[in-house]
Amino acid sequence: MLEENLKKVQEEIEESCRKAGRDPKDVTLIAVSKTKPAEDIMELYRAGQRDFGENYVQELREKAEELPKDIRWHMIGHLQRNKVKYIAGYIDMIHSVDSLALAETISKEAAKHDRVIPILLEVNVAGEDTKFGLSPEEVPAMAEAISHLPNVVLRGFMTSAPFVDDPEENRVHFRKLAHLSVDSTSKNHDNNMVDVLSMGMSNDYKVAVEEGATMVRVGTSIFGARDYTNHG
């Protein structure tokens, strides 16, 4: 069942790549498993899926301990500084960095594990009041500041577009993030190798791929609707 959903999403990504003249190998599908049980993750794991996204530190910790070690875990939810230490040893990428203070904490905790953690800056491209993330104007100074931190590497940008009925409405936001990325690459700070664009969710990932997404974060279309009863 979940395997079929996964296949369908993979096919849609390939189709969007064809439309845009892109290589499907350049798009990583992150299966967003928040609130979903370990059995569901294992079903997809057996089908070959290795990249999973989680929003809550406690839940991520429990799953990472229990599940196979070659799973690549992506932290995509809002992250509090005092919780970074719980994931610093194994997290593969943190998509939701929205302040220098948080990036500094990640660098400090990564150093304790003798590693460098790849991070993305979360950008609120649509300027929604309810969303976390930097404004596009804040990005250049932040990218510069991060380039001086020894144990993080800025790999790119992430956004969550508004929830809309017609995903075409989000094309303009994805395009804006892609432009921001091109601008940052041309600046080329030492400690930054900006090539990741994390954008597109169940509702709009096809449009995001057409606009250059290199990571899409898909939950509902793979796992089905979420039940938040036991989550904050």
Ligand SMILES: *Cc1c(COP(=O)(O)O)cnc(C)c1O
């Ligand atoms: C939950 C979540 C997703 C997945 O959303 P779906 O609509 O279920 O695909 C993607 N990105 C972030 C940041 C999320 O919190």
